[in-house]
Amino acid sequence: MFDVLNDVLILLVLLQVKHMLADFYLQTPRMLDGRGRYVHLGRAQHAGIHAVGSALAFFVMGALSGVVLWIVLAEWLVHYHIDWGKGRYSDIKAHTPADAGYWRAFGFDQTLHQLTYVAMVWAWAAYGLS
Secondary structure (H helix, E strand, O other): OHHHHHHHHHHHHHHHHHHHHHHHHOOOOOHHOOOOOOOOOOHHHHHHHHHHHHHHHHHHHOOOOHHHHHHHHHHHHHHHHHHHHHHHHHHHHHOOOOHHHHHHHHHHHHHHHHHHHHHHHHHHHHHHHO
């Protein structure tokens, strides 16, 4: 049991570091501009960076390739839509960082991403442990 718990915690740490890099260091102006539009190439690229980073984390943990593929495809889709929802909401409300609503939207967005990682780790533990 301890080995599985240890692996789960390591994977969660890897996903947290990946999230920080992808959300706060690797976003370009193209990824950030116009995020309230549904079809948005920059957002697709941003979600792709997250998917690639997650795949690397899962492969480091020895996950099975087929399981990783399904997990990161689901992550790409979910991440794309979480960010679109936040972008759409932000466009409608026109909040800036000076507004409490901006930070509530930011916190809700980040919470949804973190819950996505919990689901991904669960899927890996249920179907992808090598």
